[in-house]
Structures are given as structure tokens and as C-alpha cells.
Amino acid sequence: MHRTNIPSSHPRAKSLYIRELLVNGFKNGMVVQEGLIAHGRGETFDYLLGEGTTETAYTAIKAACSLLLLADHPVISVNGNVAALCSKDVVELSHLIDADIEVNLFYWTEEREIAIEKELKKMGAKKVLGTRSGGSARIPGLQSERRIVDQDGIYKADTVLVPLEDGDRTEALVKMNKKVIAIDLNPLSRTSKAATVTVIDNVIRALPTMAIEAKQLKQKKGQILKKIVNEFDNTKNLSESLEIIRCGMNARQR
Amino acid sequence: MHRTNIPSSHPRAKSLYIRELLVNGFKNGMVVQEGLIAHGRGETFDYLLGEGTTETAYTAIKAACSLLLLADHPVISVNGNVAALCSKDVVELSHLIDADIEVNLFYWTEEREIAIEKELKKMGAKKVLGTRSGGSARIPGLQSERRIVDQDGIYKADTVLVPLEDGDRTEALVKMNKKVIAIDLNPLSRTSKAATVTVIDNVIRALPTMAIEAKQLKQKKGQILKKIVNEFDNTKNLSESLEIIRCGMNARQR
Numbered sequence: 001m002h003r004t005n006i007p008s009s010h011p012r013a014k015s016l017y018i019r020e021l022l023v024n025g026f027k028n029g030m031v032v033q034e035g036l037i038a039h040g041r042g043e044t045f046d047y048l049l050g051e052g053t054t055e056t057a058y059t060a061i062k063a064a065c066s067l068l069l070l071a072d073h074p075v076i077s078v079n080g081n082v083a084a085l086c087s088k089d090v091v092e093l094s095h096l097i098d099a100d101i102e103v104n105l106f107y108w109t110e111e112r113e114i115a116i117e118k119e120l121k122k123m124g125a126k127k128v129l130g131t132r133s134g135g136s137a138r139i140p141g142l143q144s145e146r147r148i149v150d151q152d153g154i155y156k157a158d159t160v161l162v163p164l165e166d167g168d169r170t171e172a173l174v175k176m177n178k179k180v181i182a183i184d185l186n187p188l189s190r191t192s193k194a195a196t197v198t199v200i201d202n203v204i205r206a207l208p209t210m211a212i213e214a215k216q217l218k219q220k221k222g223q224i225l226k227k228i229v230n231e232f233d234n235t236k237n238l239s240e241s242l243e244i245i246r247c248g249m250n251a252r253q254r
Numbered sequence: 255m256h257r258t259n260i261p262s263s264h265p266r267a268k269s270l271y272i273r274e275l276l277v278n279g280f281k282n283g284m285v286v287q288e289g290l291i292a293h294g295r296g297e298t299f300d301y302l303l304g305e306g307t308t309e310t311a312y313t314a315i316k317a318a319c320s321l322l323l324l325a326d327h328p329v330i331s332v333n334g335n336v337a338a339l340c341s342k343d344v345v346e347l348s349h350l351i352d353a354d355i356e357v358n359l360f361y362w363t364e365e366r367e368i369a370i371e372k373e374l375k376k377m378g379a380k381k382v383l384g385t386r387s388g389g390s391a392r393i394p395g396l397q398s399e400r401r402i403v404d405q406d407g408i409y410k411a412d413t414v415l416v417p418l419e420d421g422d423r424t425e426a427l428v429k430m431n432k433k434v435i436a437i438d439l440n441p442l443s444r445t446s447k448a449a450t451v452t453v454i455d456n457v458i459r460a461l462p463t464m465a466i467e468a469k470q471l472k473q474k475k476g477q478i479l480k481k482i483v484n485e486f487d488n489t490k491n492l493s494e495s496l497e498i499i500r501c502g503m504n505a506r507q508r
Contacts, residue, residue, distance in 0.1 A: 023287045033277045036287055040294020041301075044440070186298070188506040242507060246500060252442040253496060 014051065015043060018085065018204055025084020029115040032107045035081045038164070045185035046202050048245045053209055056240040057201040063232035064161070064181045064197045065097070065214045066225035071159035071179070074099040075129070079106065082163045082203060083116040087123040089207035090163075094125065096214040099161070102130035102153040106166060108145040129153035142172045162191070163203045170194045183207070187241040198234055200241035268305065269297060272339065272458055279338020283369040286361045289335045292418070299439035300456050302499045307463055310494040311455040317486035318415070318435045318451045319351070319468045320479035325413035325433070328353040329383070333360065336417045336457060337370040341377040343461035344417075348379065350468040353415070356384035356407040360420060362399040383407035396426045416445070417457045424448045437461070441495040452488055454495035 022039050025031040053061075068074045076090055076099050083090075083103075094101050103116050110132075117128045129150040130136075137155035139147045146169045149155045160173055163183040167190025173180050174194050182195035183206045192198040199206050217225060276293050279285040307315075322328045330344055330353050337344075337357075348355050357370050364386075371382045383404040384390075391409035393401045400423045403409045414427055417437040421444025427434050428448050436449035437460045446452040453460050471479060 019288065019291055022291070026287055033280055033290055034273065036290035037273055037276070037294040037297065040291040040296070041298045042294070043291065044295045044298035047295075188503065239507070242503060246503070249442065249496060249500070253493070 015047070018202075019043075021204075022081065022084050025080065028084075028119070029111055030083045030119060031080040032112070034107060035079075035084075039081055042164075042185040042202070045187075045245070048248045049185065049200070049241070050244070050248050051202070053201050053205045054241065054244055056237055056244065057199055057206065058209070059232070060197055060199040060234075060237050061201070061206060061210055061213055062217070063229055064199055065210055065217050066228040067159055067179055067181060067197055068097040068099065068161065069214065069217055070222060070225050070229065071097075071099075071157075073157045074159040074161065075153050075157040076101050076161045077104045077130075077154060077163075077165070078102065078116065078120065079104060079164055080112060080116060083119050085204050086163075086207050087119045087125075089211060091120060091123045091125045093161075093207060093211045093214060096211055096218065100127070100129050100153050100157070101125050102150050103128060104130055104146055104149060104154065106144055106146050108148070139169065139172045139176065141175065142168055144168065147172075162195075163207065165191045165195075167191045167194065187238040187245070192238055193235075196234065197229075197232060198238060200238065269301070272456070273297075275458075276335065276338050279334065282338075282373070283365055284337045284373060285334040286366070288361060289333075289338075293335055296418075296439040296456070299441075299499070302502050303439070303454070303495070304498070304502055305456070307455050307459045308495065308498055310491055310498060311453055311460065312463070313486070314451055314453040314488075314491050315455070315460060315464055315467055316471070317483055318453055319464055319471050320482040321413055321433055321435060321451055322351040322353065322415065323468065323471055324476060324479050324483065325351075325353075325411075327411045328413040328415065329407050329411040330355050330415045331358045331408060331417075331419070332356065332370060332374065333358060333418055334366060334370060337373050339458050340417075340461045341373045341379075343465060345374060345377045345379045347415075347461060347465045347468060350465055350472065354381070354383050354407050354411070355379050356404050357382060358384055358400055358403060358408065360398055360400050362402075393423065393426045393430065395429065396422055398422060401426075416449070417461065419445045419449075421445045421448065441492040441499070446492055447489075450488065451483075451486060452492060454492065 076094055113131055117131050120128050136148050137151045159179040161181045165182055170191040171194045179196045181197045182191045183199045183203050184192045187200050330348055367385055371385050374382050390402050391405045413433040415435045419436055424445040425448045433450045436445045436452045437457050438446045441454050
């Protein structure tokens with residue numbers, strides 16, 4: 001359709017490659033138009049963060065993995081953008097931490113749900129929850145489609161990993177006394193502030209890093225994992241990420 | 255298609271309304287997927303700026319309008335996102351400053367060009383340049399599709415208004431000794447740094463404000479306009495916008 005591709009000399013080649021994954025997800029029916037725009041919002045924060053996993057993010061990743069390994073019933077929530085960007089990483093992490101995978105969409109259609117389930121199964125997921133075939137439950141106090149969750153998944157989970165979440169649902173899940181782990185690029189978002197542990201990083205880098213980290217932490221005793229969780233301060237961690245963004249802006253100004 | 259719309263309680267209703275304009279532009283064939291993502295990038299900066307036209311932006315708008323009114327041959331360059339968000343404002347401003355309108359696309363297809371031309375004419379544009387029916391010229395040193403410009407439009411213009419531009423082309427236009435006025439939400443972008451005057455504002459607010467300002471400045475003498483242009487310092491103005499973003503981050507952190 002397009003007469004040309006991005007010139008190879010383009011200074012944002014890596015970021016444009018991620019975009020391509022998302023645009024493919026759009027063509028496959030997993031991603032909605034609004035998801036493309038939301039991705040762009042994240043791109044700006046990633047650009048300001050320097051498009052790499054920071055030491056600060058790495059500290060949050062360790063706490064997140066510890067929390068997931070300590071959980072009785074962890075669930076990974078997957079939306080269209082997550083499916084398009086990192087289905088394979090979601091499945092790998094789910095095996096390592098023994099978590100369920102559940103599809104949860106803001107703009108729900110059956111077609112999207114099926115497309116995402118198909119992609120996750122292609123990448124090795126044995127079971128995908130939240131596909132409305134089983135019983136479904138409601139998150140109290142939420143208006144959006146994301147309130148509808150699987151009775152045996154997010155509804156019953158004690159710990160939920162929500163990569164790319166909206167603020168309303170994060171707050172509602174915390175109110176249900178769940179531990180919530182968010183992956184978000186905006187350290188100022190309601191999601192980031194409300195979550196138990198927030199990883200300020202691009203999902204495309206954070207999830208594979210979490211898999212490596214989970215493999216190592218699995219060998220450790222529960223006490224050590226608990227210590228890591230207790231020593232983690234989400235507010236302080238978010239402040240550090242914000243400081244990195246500020247410094248990045250200064251560097252780019254010159 | 256979607257089972258629900260955004261809940262009315264959503265804290266980002268205004269931003270979501272702008273998104274809707276863009277998504278409509280996508281459905282009408284004017285906007286590409288990459289344009290949706292690019293819009294999201296801007297959304298983040300707008301969010302950090304407080305989603306309002308700042309005093310700093312207003313200073314740049316006055317300089318931009320003065321420059322356009324002093325020009326012998328001003329041209330407004332229109333891409334898909336600009337057409338979707340503010341075709342009417344582009345046409346109104348073009349009448350006030352006696353400028354040509356030219357379509358210029360990074361992801362060029364004939365269908366997009368036709369859809370955008372149609373929209374601009376619907377909004378009252380008498381003539382739309384850059385539609386390949388006339389002679390076309392090349393901007394030296396550019397690889398992308400945006401190098402192809404109208405012989406009688408951007409190629410010959412002394413002043414070009416580029417709302418939502420890419421850095422490569424801004425730099426190339428400046429090298430051709432043209433005055434370039436950019437509207438951009440990122441004060442750190444190559445476009446912002448390279449342009450003669452950069453308005454750090456959302457096009458959806460900046461263009462109508464420019465029309466109001468142009469109406470008033472049209473009454474003034476050339477000397478006064480020249481004074482406004484001479485007193486404007488783009489680097490200083492960008493620093494001020496960046497400072498507003500920094501303060502906004504501090505306020506949102508609390």
C-alpha cells in the first residue's frame with residue numbers, strides 16, 4: 001500500500017520496529033485504533049527515559065517477581081497491545097511463575113478476544129481465561145468493559161500482573177485487596193501510583209527481564225523473597241524514575 | 255462495533271474527544287496507523303503541559319503570525335493528522351494570511367491525498383496544492399516521501415507553516431533558506447529546535463488562536479510585525495515550555 005518504508009537513516013529505528021509489531025497486531029484484529037494512540041503516549045515516556053531498562057526499573061522488577069513467586073494464585077492480565085507486543089514473553093513468564101493468563105479488554109469485541117486467545121495459544125499458552133466461555137464475575141465500582149473478569153481468574157487471584165492497565169481498574173483491583181503489579185511508562189499515572197509494585201519500563205523489555213529474574217529468584221527461599229518485597233518502596237521508586245525523565249530532558253535540551 | 259463508549263466519568267474526556275476526531279479521520283482514509291501512534295506521542299506532552307495554550311505558546315503564536323503576515327509567499331503544509339483535526343482552522347487561517355495550502359504526506363498514497371484534498375475543499379479551500387496534478391519538485395537532501403513538494407507551493411515559498419512535521423524535513427526546509435513555523439508538542443524534538451518559530455501547543459488549540467491573532471496583527475504596520483519577530487527568541491521560548499513541563503511533572507507527582 002505505502003510507496004516507501006521508513007528510511008534506514010531514521011534516528012528512531014528501534015522505536016519504529018516496536019510500532020510495526022503493534023501495527024501488525026492491528027491488522028490481525030488484536031489491537032484497536034485507541035490502542036495505537038495509547039502506544040504513542042507510552043512512546044514519549046520511553047523516549048524521555050532513554051529507551052532502556054533503568055536500574056530503578058530493575059529494582060521494581062525484582063520486587064514484582066518476588067511478589068509473583070510468593071503469590072498463591074497469580075494472574076497475568078493481557079490486553080490487545082500486550083498480545084501484539086509480547087505474547088511469547090507473557091506465556092514464558094506464566095510458566096515460570098505458575099500464573100494463569102486472562103484476556104481483559106477495554107474495547108471488548110468477541111473477534112478481538114478470539115484473535116488474542118489464538119495468538120497466546122500459538123505462543124504456547126495451554127489455557128486462556130477471560131474468554132467468556134466460562135463463568136464471569138464483575139469488579140465492583142467499575143463502569144468499563146474491563147470490569148468483567150473471569151470468576152476463576154482475576155476475580156479470585158491474590159496477585160495480578162497488569163501490563164498496560166487503566167487507572168480505574170488498577171484502583172478497583174487494589175480495593176479488592178489484591179496485590180497489583182503494573183508495567184507502565186508513565187510514573188505519574190493513576191495506575192503507577194495505585195499499584196503495589198510499578199515497573200516503569202516498556203513491556204517489550206520488562207517482560208523478558210522479568211522472566212530472567214523469575215528464573216533466578218525461584219531458587220531462593222520465601223524469606224528472601226519477602227525481604228525483597230518489604231524493602232521495596234513504590235513511591236520512592238516512582239520518584240526515581242521521574243528524576244531520570246527530568247535528567248533525560250536536560251540532556252536532550254543541550 | 256464496540257459494546258461501550260468511554261465512561262462519562264473518565265478524567266481525560268477532552269483528550270478522548272480529540273482522539274475521536276483522529277479515529278474518524280482514520281476511518282475516512284486521511285490518517286494512517288502510524289499517525290494514530292504519533293498522535294499519542296503528542297498526547298503525553300500535552301498532558302505534561304496541562305492541556306492548555308500557555309503564555310509561552312502565545313508569545314510564539316504572535317511571532318508566527320507576524321512572520322506569516324510579513325511573508326511574500328506563505329504556504330501551510332497539511333498532513334493526514336492536521337486534516338483530521340483542524341481542516342477548517344487551516345482554511346480560515348489561509349484566508350487571513352493569504353497563504354496557499356499544500357498537502358504533504360510521509361506515507362503517501364493517492365487515496366489519502368484525494369481524501370485530504372476533499373476534506374479541505376469541503377471546509378472552504380479554493381485551491382489545494384501538492385496533489386501531483388501539477389508539476390512537482392524535490393527538497394534536496396531528503397529521503398522520505400515528504401521530499402516531494404509542489405513547484406508553485408512549498409518549493410517556491412519563503413515561509414512555510416508546518417503543523418506536525420518531522421525533523422528531517424524541517425531541517426531541510428531551513429537549509430533551503432525558508433522561514434519555518436512549526437507547531438509541535440515536544441520542545442525537545444528536532445523540528446522544534448530547527449524551526450524559525452516553534453509553537454509548543456496542540457494544533458487543535460494553536461490554529462484557532464493563530465487565526466484570532468492574525469486578524470488583530472493584520473491591522474498593524476510592517477514595522478511592528480518586524481519588531482515582534484526580531485524580539486522573539488525560539489531557543490528561549492522552548493526552554494520556557496520545557497520548564498512548564500517540569501513544573502507540571504512536579505505538580506502531578508504530589
